[in-house]
Amino acid sequence: MTTLTLGKALNRGLRNALAADDRVVLMGEDIGTLGGVFRITDGLQAEFGRERVVDSPLSEAGLIGTAVGLAYRGFRPVVEIQFDGFIYPGFDQIVAQVAKLHYRSRGAVKVPITIRVPFGGGIGAAEHHSESPEAYFAHTAGLRVVVCSNPADAHVMIQQAIASDDPVLFFEPKRRYHVKGEVDEAASLADAKPMGIATVVAPGDDVTLVTYGALVQTAKDAAVAAAEDGVSLEVIDLRSLAPVDYPTLEASLRRTGRLVIAHEAGQQGGVGAEIAASLTERCFDYLEHAPVRVTGHDIPYPPAKLEQHHLPDLDRILDGVDRVLGRANSLSGVEA
Amino acid sequence: MTLSDRDATGLLTRPESFVQLVDETGTRRHDAEFDPWVADVDAAALGRLYRDMVIVRRLDAEGVALQRQGELGLWPPLAGQEAAQIGSVRALRDDDFAFTSYRELAVAWARGVAAEGLVTTWRGTASSGWDPAAHRVAVPQIIIGAQALHATGYAMGLRWDHSDAAAIAYFGDGATSEGDVNEAFVFASSFEAPVVFFCQNNQWAISEPVGLQSKQELARRADGFAMPGIRVDGNDVLAVLAVTRMALERARRGDGPSLIEAVTYRMGPHTTADDPSRYRDDAELAAWRERDPIARLLALLEGLGVDVAGLERETAEAADRAAAELRAACLGLVDPPALSVFDHVYAEPNSHVARQREHYERYLALFGDEASDQNGAGR
Numbered sequence: 001m002t003t004l005t006l007g008k009a010l011n012r013g014l015r016n017a018l019a020a021d022d023r024v025v026l027m028g029e030d031i032g033t034l035g036g037v038f039r040i041t042d043g044l045q046a047e048f049g050r051e052r053v054v055d056s057p058l059s060e061a062g063l064i065g066t067a068v069g070l071a072y073r074g075f076r077p078v079v080e081i082q083f084d085g086f087i088y089p090g091f092d093q094i095v096a097q098v099a100k101l102h103y104r105s106r107g108a109v110k111v112p113i114t115i116r117v118p119f120g121g122g123i124g125a126a127e128h129h130s131e132s133p134e135a136y137f138a139h140t141a142g143l144r145v146v147v148c149s150n151p152a153d154a155h156v157m158i159q160q161a162i163a164s165d166d167p168v169l170f171f172e173p174k175r176r177y178h179v180k181g182e183v184d185e186a187a188s189l190a191d192a193k194p195m196g197i198a199t200v201v202a203p204g205d206d207v208t209l210v211t212y213g214a215l216v217q218t219a220k221d222a223a224v225a226a227a228e229d230g231v232s233l234e235v236i237d238l239r240s241l242a243p244v245d246y247p248t249l250e251a252s253l254r255r256t257g258r259l260v261i262a263h264e265a266g267q268q269g270g271v272g273a274e275i276a277a278s279l280t281e282r283c284f285d286y287l288e289h290a291p292v293r294v295t296g297h298d299i300p301y302p303p304a305k306l307e308q309h310h311l312p313d314l315d316r317i318l319d320g321v322d323r324v325l326g327r328a329n330s331l332s333g334v335e336a
Numbered sequence: 337m338t339l340s341d342r343d344a345t346g347l348l349t350r351p352e353s354f355v356q357l358v359d360e361t362g363t364r365r366h367d368a369e370f371d372p373w374v375a376d377v378d379a380a381a382l383g384r385l386y387r388d389m390v391i392v393r394r395l396d397a398e399g400v401a402l403q404r405q406g407e408l409g410l411w412p413p414l415a416g417q418e419a420a421q422i423g424s425v426r427a428l429r430d431d432d433f434a435f436t437s438y439r440e441l442a443v444a445w446a447r448g449v450a451a452e453g454l455v456t457t458w459r460g461t462a463s464s465g466w467d468p469a470a471h472r473v474a475v476p477q478i479i480i481g482a483q484a485l486h487a488t489g490y491a492m493g494l495r496w497d498h499s500d501a502a503a504i505a506y507f508g509d510g511a512t513s514e515g516d517v518n519e520a521f522v523f524a525s526s527f528e529a530p531v532v533f534f535c536q537n538n539q540w541a542i543s544e545p546v547g548l549q550s551k552q553e554l555a556r557r558a559d560g561f562a563m564p565g566i567r568v569d570g571n572d573v574l575a576v577l578a579v580t581r582m583a584l585e586r587a588r589r590g591d592g593p594s595l596i597e598a599v600t601y602r603m604g605p606h607t608t609a610d611d612p613s614r615y616r617d618d619a620e621l622a623a624w625r626e627r628d629p630i631a632r633l634l635a636l637l638e639g640l641g642v643d644v645a646g647l648e649r650e651t652a653e654a655a656d657r658a659a660a661e662l663r664a665a666c667l668g669l670v671d672p673p674a675l676s677v678f679d680h681v682y683a684e685p686n687s688h689v690a691r692q693r694e695h696y697e698r699y700l701a702l703f704g705d706e707a708s709d710q711n712g713a714g715r
Binding site: 072 | 433435462463464467468469474475479482484485486487488489490491492493494496497503515516519520522523526679680681682683684686687688689
């Protein structure tokens with residue numbers, strides 16, 4: 001075991017992937033000489049060369065589109081999008097090309113492209129640097145969408161994403177890049193838990209609290225606080241948003257009967273909406289209360305000095321927990 | 337660095353010029369720079385280019401007829417662009433890779449795609465008609481210009497693989513306004529990717545004239561990306577062959593991308609759903625009919641002493657046979673089984689798609705044998 005930050009764990013995972021398969025190439029803006037604006041690719045160009053770790057022109061459509069061409073050629077491109085809010089110029093190539101090519105070619109062309117996206121807020125950044133665009137991609141057939149929340153998962157999941165023959169949107173919680181954790185660098189990928197499986201990160205009996213990315217730590221903190229209040233939260237780190245690991249969620253919800261889903265992204269058409277609907281369909285007879293979503297507001301990402309009013313935090317999550325428990329909460333007496 | 341340093345052939349961007357080796361009357365025009373690229377093309381080779389063009393024109397007419405008869409949902413005619421497509425595709429080596437739009441019937445046909453593969457997309461039985469790796473032709477692209485980036489990425493991979501093969505991207509004049517095409521120019525130039533950008537300027541993007549896309553010759557765009565831009569008579573198959581060979585050789589040598597603007601004309605509608613009489617007049621059409629790519633080649637062959645009557649007869653028979661094969665293949669296509677709608681969404685097993693498939697299978701089972709006959713086994 002080694003103690004690594006989440007960012008360094010990604011770096012080591014990428015290094016392993018580059019070493020394991022010479023068809024893996026990293027592409028992105030500032031990822032080579034600089035090592036990426038978050039230093040996630042630090043040192044990799046020096047070790048693997050300029051044709052394996054490629055500084056690209058500033059064009060997200062160019063990055064994704066050339067990655068498609070490289071996939072035709074049998075490469076396994078790993079594209080870094082510098083910030084969440086910069087992904088949109090590449091949206092057409094992702095949705096119309098990356099997502100559909102395997103289907104359109106009737107399986108003849110594999111598209112093993114990994115698109116890394118530092119995402120989410122809480123870092124006091126300028127506009128377009130704090131967004132959570134994951135629902136767009138979870139909505140798109142043909143893409144897999146995964147989110148890491150801790151160094152150990154980051155290390156394994158990035159390697160699994162790159163090894164996958166399907167295109168993967170790989171979301172990285174940028175405000176947790178510096179969080180440290182134990183990573184077993186020698187562990188075999190073959191024995192690792194598949195990236196499509198969710199993790200129960202804190203067992204509990206009263207309420208199932210589902211989240212992903214940076215909010216996993218917030219949810220764990222909420223579970224500790226709730227326990228002091230006599231409420232037992234089961235916290236589940238989704239890890240995969242497409243597909244969702246419903247068996248793990250169902251098993252929990254059938255015990256607790258109460259569901260809270262939290263994410264930074266807005267509520268309308270979000271991942272939480274889909275999970276609430278699907279779990280209601282699947283577990284209706286077990287529910288003691290309607291599922292509750294604790295999410296960012298449906299607003300453009302606000303200026304830095306207002307972001308604490310946008311992002312779900314420990315108290316807002318606990319307010320949602322109070323709602324599913326029928327306890328006094330912010331909406332008591334109000335038709336929610 | 338001066339422009340001439342970039343290219344050992346001494347070729348500069350020459351958008352003001354117009355490479356033409358065979359004029360509208362079938363007269364051979366000599367060009368010191370490009371003649372050497374087609375020095376091997378004798379009367380027999382010209383006869384084969386003629387044959388190619390006649391066959392694809394006949395296949396195209398059959399496609400239009402099949403659509404008019406209700407057998408195809410849509411057809412994007414290539415009529416008028418035979419020389420641009422045949423001249424360029426016949427310049428390729430087997431290991432070169434073509435990334436096309438939806439109108440490059442001649443490219444797919446010349447690369448050996450079977451009749452069935454030419455019609456599946458338009459009959460609606462599948463999104464693609466062939467294995468791209470087998471024919472070195474990508475799945476045809478409907479998103480305008482997107483394939484220019486794919487060709488560029490593929491070419492970057494060729495370079496990293498130390499291959500001397502090349503990629504070619506086919507797109508139209510409308511596509512030159514798309515970001516993807518311009519971004520492809522940037523990437524290809526910066527990475528010296530062995531790719532040929534082959535723009536068929538057929539004058540119209542559905543109803544929009546080329547003047548709406550560009551106020552200057554499209555080939556001049558190349559200059560801003562430090563690559564040669566070559567304007568060629570797209571209705572002159574010999575000239576197209578020459579300039580494409582030159583650009584491919586340049587790519588193989590490691591000198592990077594080129595832009596070819598093949599000036600041609602879409603004689604038919606954008607697709608069978610279009611009505612060009614709403615936006616262009618008969619006089620324009622008549623003027624372009626005078627520049628027909630097939631007629632001028634036949635005139636050249638006649639001047640060379642070839643028995644053109646015999647050639648015409650033999651070629652027409654071959655074209656009719658090809659058209660009959662296309663029709664038979666089209667009518668022989670069967671609708672795919674219902675549950676195959678879920679095939680190949682992902683390369684790996686996917687719990688979400690598997691569940692939807694299972695649910696739909698249960699739903700279909702409500703209808704008994706009639707439905708299950710259509711289900712088939714899927715994948």
